[in-house]
Amino acid sequence: MLALDELDVPIVGAPLAGGPATVELAAAVSEAGGLGSLAGALRTPEQLEADVAALRARTARPFAVNLFEAQRRPGDPEAVARYAAALAAEGLPLGEPRHDDDRLGEKLALMVELRPPVVSFTFGCPARPTIDRLRAAGCAVWVTATTPEEAVEAAGAGADALVIQGVEAGGHRGGFDDDAPGDYGLLALLQLVDAAVAVPLVAAGGIVTGRAVAAVLAAGASAAQVGTALLRTPEAGTSAPHRAALAADGRRTGLTRAFSGRTARGIVNRFQREHADAPSAYPEVHHLTTPLRAAARVAGDAESINLWAGQAYPLAREAPAGEIVRALADEARARLRELAAGA
Amino acid sequence: MLALDELDVPIVGAPLAGGPATVELAAAVSEAGGLGSLAGALRTPEQLEADVAALRARTARPFAVNLFEAQRRPGDPEAVARYAAALAAEGLPLGEPRHDDDRLGEKLALMVELRPPVVSFTFGCPARPTIDRLRAAGCAVWVTATTPEEAVEAAGAGADALVIQGVEAGGHRGGFDDDAPGDYGLLALLQLVDAAVAVPLVAAGGIVTGRAVAAVLAAGASAAQVGTALLRTPEAGTSAPHRAALAADGRRTGLTRAFSGRTARGIVNRFQREHADAPSAYPEVHHLTTPLRAAARVAGDAESINLWAGQAYPLAREAPAGEIVRALADEARARLRELAAGA
Numbered sequence: 001m002l003a004l005d006e007l008d009v010p011i012v013g014a015p016l017a018g019g020p021a022t023v024e025l026a027a028a029v030s031e032a033g034g035l036g037s038l039a040g041a042l043r044t045p046e047q048l049e050a051d052v053a054a055l056r057a058r059t060a061r062p063f064a065v066n067l068f069e070a071q072r073r074p075g076d077p078e079a080v081a082r083y084a085a086a087l088a089a090e091g092l093p094l095g096e097p098r099h100d101d102d103r104l105g106e107k108l109a110l111m112v113e114l115r116p117p118v119v120s121f122t123f124g125c126p127a128r129p130t131i132d133r134l135r136a137a138g139c140a141v142w143v144t145a146t147t148p149e150e151a152v153e154a155a156g157a158g159a160d161a162l163v164i165q166g167v168e169a170g171g172h173r174g175g176f177d178d179d180a181p182g183d184y185g186l187l188a189l190l191q192l193v194d195a196a197v198a199v200p201l202v203a204a205g206g207i208v209t210g211r212a213v214a215a216v217l218a219a220g221a222s223a224a225q226v227g228t229a230l231l232r233t234p235e236a237g238t239s240a241p242h243r244a245a246l247a248a249d250g251r252r253t254g255l256t257r258a259f260s261g262r263t264a265r266g267i268v269n270r271f272q273r274e275h276a277d278a279p280s281a282y283p284e285v286h287h288l289t290t291p292l293r294a295a296a297r298v299a300g301d302a303e304s305i306n307l308w309a310g311q312a313y314p315l316a317r318e319a320p321a322g323e324i325v326r327a328l329a330d331e332a333r334a335r336l337r338e339l340a341a342g343a
Numbered sequence: 344m345l346a347l348d349e350l351d352v353p354i355v356g357a358p359l360a361g362g363p364a365t366v367e368l369a370a371a372v373s374e375a376g377g378l379g380s381l382a383g384a385l386r387t388p389e390q391l392e393a394d395v396a397a398l399r400a401r402t403a404r405p406f407a408v409n410l411f412e413a414q415r416r417p418g419d420p421e422a423v424a425r426y427a428a429a430l431a432a433e434g435l436p437l438g439e440p441r442h443d444d445d446r447l448g449e450k451l452a453l454m455v456e457l458r459p460p461v462v463s464f465t466f467g468c469p470a471r472p473t474i475d476r477l478r479a480a481g482c483a484v485w486v487t488a489t490t491p492e493e494a495v496e497a498a499g500a501g502a503d504a505l506v507i508q509g510v511e512a513g514g515h516r517g518g519f520d521d522d523a524p525g526d527y528g529l530l531a532l533l534q535l536v537d538a539a540v541a542v543p544l545v546a547a548g549g550i551v552t553g554r555a556v557a558a559v560l561a562a563g564a565s566a567a568q569v570g571t572a573l574l575r576t577p578e579a580g581t582s583a584p585h586r587a588a589l590a591a592d593g594r595r596t597g598l599t600r601a602f603s604g605r606t607a608r609g610i611v612n613r614f615q616r617e618h619a620d621a622p623s624a625y626p627e628v629h630h631l632t633t634p635l636r637a638a639a640r641v642a643g644d645a646e647s648i649n650l651w652a653g654q655a656y657p658l659a660r661e662a663p664a665g666e667i668v669r670a671l672a673d674e675a676r677a678r679l680r681e682l683a684a685g686a
Contacts, residue, residue, distance in 0.1 A: 167510070168528035185511035185528035187558055188549030188654035195552075195658055206531030209538075214561035215530055218678055219554050311531035315538055333686040335561055340683030343676040 001140045002062050002117040004161055004200045004222040008033030009329035011213065012163075012202050013321075014227030015066030015120070016171070016236070017041040018306075023051050025235040027058035028321035033329070035118065035223070036061075041068040045106040052114050062117035064142070067108070069124030070101035072177075075261055075281020083279055084288055092304075093291040097284035112137040120144065120163060122174035123262070123282075131158045142202065144174035146182025148192040155197040163225055164193050168206030170228045170253070170310035172264040178280045181255075181263045187219055194220035208315040210331020214339075217332065226328065228310040233321040241302035245269070246313055253313065259293065259306040261285025267307035344483045345405050345460040347504055347543045347565040351376030352672035354556065355506075355545050356664075357570030358409030358463065359514070359579070360384040361649075366394050368578040370401035371664035376672070378461065378566070379404075384411040385629075388449040395457050405460035407485070410451070412467030413444035415520075418604055418624020426622055427631055435647075436634040440627035455480040463487065463506060465517035466605070466625075474501045485545065487517035489525025491535040498540040506568055507536050511549030513571045513596070513653035515607040521623045524598075524606045530562055537563035551658040553674020557682075560675065569671065571653040576664040584645035588612070589656055596656065602636065602649040604628025610656070613646035 004010070013029035015021055017039035026036030038055060040048050048065070055063055080097050087094055111119050112133060119134050120142035126134075131141045135158070143154035144163040151162050153176075165174045166186025173181040182189070186205040193201060203216035204225035213224040231238045232246055245251075245267050254268045258275035262282035266272060278285060296304035309316075317324065347353070356372035358364060360382035369379030381398060383391050391408070398406055423440050430437055454462050455476060462477050463485035469477075474484045478501070486497035487506040494505050496519075508517045509529025516524040525532070529548040536544060546559035547568035556567040574581045575589055588594075588610050597611045601618035605625035609615060621628060639647035652659075660667060 166528050166530070168531040184654050185509050185530070185549055187509070187528070187530050187555055188511040190558075191549070191552045191555050191655045191658055194554065206528055206534070209534045211537065211562050212530055212534050214682075215533075215558040217682055218557035218561045218675075311527050312534045315534055332561075336679065336683045336686045339557075339560055340679045343679045 001135065001138060001160065004202070007035055007223065009325060010217060010223035011035070011325050011328055012064070012223050012225040013037045013230060014171070014204065014225050015039045015041070015122070016227055016230070017066065017068070020231055020236045020238045022235060022237045023054045023058065025230060025233065025321055026055055026063055028233070028235045029230070029325055030059045030061040030063050032322040032325035034325045035064055037064040037066050037120065040065045040107055041102055045103055045110050048107060049110055049114065052116060064118035064120050065111060065116045066120045066122060067104065068102055069121050069126060070104050071123065071282055074099040075279055075284050079279035080281045080284045080288070083285065087288070087292065093295055095287045095290045097281070097288040099284055102283065108134070111139060115139060118142055122172065124176045125150070125154045125157050125159070128157050135160070145193065146173055146175035146189070147184060148189070148196050150176050150182070151193040151197050155199050159199060161200045161202055161222070162193065162197065163202045163204050164189055164221070166205030168311040169204055170265050170313065171308040172260070172262055178262050178282065186216070190216065190219040190221060206310040206312040208310070208312040210328045211335050212312070213328050213332035214335040217336070228313045228316050229324060229328070230321055231309070232316050232318040233324060235321045239297045239305065241297060241300050241305060242307055245302045245307045246309060246316060247318070253309050253311055257285065259285070259289050264306070264308060265310065267309050267313070269307055270303035271305070344478065344481060344503065347545070350378055350566065352668060353560060353566035354378070354668050354671055355407070355566050355568040356380045356573060357514070357547065357568050358382045358384070358465070359570055359573070360409065360411070363574055363579045363581045365578060365580045366397045366401065368573060368576065368664055369398055369406055371576070371578045372573070372668055373402045373404040373406050375665040375668035377668045378407055380407040380409050380463065383408045383450055384445055388446055388453050391450060392453055392457065395459060407461035407463050408454060408459045409463045409465060410447065411445055412464050412469060413447050414466065414625055417442040418622055418627050422622035423624045423627045423631070426628065430631070430635070436638055438630045438633045440624070440631040442627055445626065451477070454482060458482060461485055465515065467519045468493070468497045468500050468502070471500050478503070488536065489516055489518035489532070490527065491532070491539050493519050493525070494536040494540050498542050502542060504543045504545055504565070505536065505540065506545045506547050507532055507564070509548030511654040512547055513608050513656065514651040515603070515605055521605050521625065529559070533559065533562040533564060549653040549655045551653070551655040553671045554678050555655070556671050556675035557678040560679070571656045571659050572667060572671070573664055574652070575659050575661040576667060578664045582640045582648065584640060584643050584648060585650055588645045588650045589652060589659060590661070596652050596654055600628065602628070602632050607649070607651060608653065610650035610652045612650055614648070
């Protein structure tokens with residue numbers, strides 16, 4: 001089973017489901033010595049199977065597949081209907097706001113068959129039998145936690161490592177319960193979790209520089225997970241208007257449920273501002289807004305799409321992913337040596 | 344003028360205005376090789392003068408005096424009146440919700456006369472002539488920033504160092520504008536500020552362990568400011584119900600204006616929960632709630648007082664302040680050496 005300290009460099013590529021994730025990006029991160037991730041969520045099992053095969057054709061190095069745990073309960077149908085009516089009144093193209101589990105059962109069976117070195121979960125902790133089944137197949141199981149309580153639960157369920165996600169993180173809050181998303185800053189959360197569990201930790205949230213990689217290692221993490229730092233790489237599938245917004249550097253990020261029905265951080269644009277009261281209903285709202293987001297992306301309209309970005313996004317560079325991973329690791333190593341020499 | 348790298352250990356004691364700050368606590372932090380702080384806010388100039396004299400009688404080492412910058416404008420009188428009426432309807436003892444500047448002008452004159460090694464500011468950036476006057480008297484001037492924009496403004500105004508406060512921090516958000524309090528996690532903010540200004544940085548917010556001290560040094564800070572980590576020391580003036588809440592360890596912290604009219608982080612209790620809509624009006628609301636807080640403290644009622652605490656408060660220990668400062672520094676040094684050896 002892959003142990004975190006077997007990685008050549010302590011950098012994990014974030015899953016980046018919903019567009020930015022590509023086989024090329026995962027391959028570049030793994031080839032640079034880190035751990036690339038495939039987004040298993042928002043892909044069919046057939047697509048995911050093809051992605052794993054394509055990645056294995058590009059690299060013999062370890063990688064992770066990320067899955068979204070199924071939501072415990074559907075959103076409030078009336079709140080979803082109200083939101084759908086409001087968007088329809090704006091004349092926007094909408095999808096059917098259905099509740100589903102993204103064919104999770106099939107994907108889990110696929111993981112047992114394909115045996116990726118790591119299967120990571122967001123949006124919840126799998127039940128112990130699921131974790132045991134994946135581990136028996138040789139997969140290390142990672143679970144994302146945004147609070148100390150979630151970390152303790154996941155460690156108790158048998159997770160091999162925890163992805164500790166601070167509130168700085170771009171994209172979806174990965175915690176278990178969208179009604180109570182963790183609001184811990186990464187450094188506070190790392191301290192609390194480090195004191196509460198014995199499993200290795202991967203730190204996530206706003207890490208865009210090598211100094212921040214060094215910082216989370218100092219705080220007790222075994223690796224840093226970076227997502228926003230990779231969004232401007234040529235290997236990422238980031239859309240043109242999303243890339244332009246990341247490069248423009250002017251605006252704040254904020255938390256929103258407007259695009260997916262689950263709390264996520266993005267650069268605040270018109271859609272996010274105007275729909276601050278969107279309901280907690282994933283994936284209903286995701287399906288509802290899929291057509292309007294697709295249309296806006298084609299039109300190059302950055303004001304109507306999810307501009308996922310962590311709080312430190314203005315520091316994300318446009319460069320090949322492998323170069324970024326190596327630079328982060330080199331800068332972190334140099335910083336730690338410099339400080340130890342003076343300590 | 345005191346430079347940050349002259350400190351024996353890279354630890355600054357937070358000002359902790361409004362009760363926890365004492366001469367004994369500042370002396371203990373400075374004697375341990377860090378930089379102790381006196382809270383100049385919420386004290387009369389006469390009390391502050393006596394505090395400085397008492398501190399100088401206890402230690403010959405450097406220290407800081409913290410002042411609250413005057414608020415740019417009073418709060419909305421109607422909103423304050425509504426809040427006062429709501430509290431009066433609960434039968435609570437109330438004070439006069441007056442707007443004042445805490446006699447800032449007199450305190451600034453006192454600083455020029457007394458020449459403490461550091462004068463630090465929260466709630467705003469002093470005008471350049473004020474900074475120049477303090478520097479001419481030999482005081483290093485520090486300004487608290489919660490956003491990259493505030494950091495750039497303060498550096499441009501001539502600050503010698505910036506206290507970079509992440510959203511994890513306990514007590515008041517120290518930024519310039521309560522209508523737009525910075526919501527950056529410390530690690531994201533440190534990266535952004537480190538890239539934007541050239542002045543030394545003091546990192547604040549949720550730092551309770553030596554590993555977190557090491558982390559902020561790795562991220563580019565010259566020192567860590569700790570507040571919550573000192574609240575349970577015998578030297579602190581922390582009230583008994585506040586100490587009990589910190590030791591109980593069960594509850595989340597949250598941001599509130601209920602006690603002072605300015606956004607601050609405390610352990611969520613009944614008063615904080617029931618007055619989530621308190622107006623932005625500092626110091627009007629501070630004066631308004633002073634009698635009810637005083638009465639509740641005497642009664643040992645932890646549900647009606649401000650339980651300021653950073654997000655990592657469950658890790659704060661009950662031990663002498665000097666021991667805590669030395670342990671934080673030792674643990675940080677050991678961690679950096681350990682990591683550099685493996686890097």
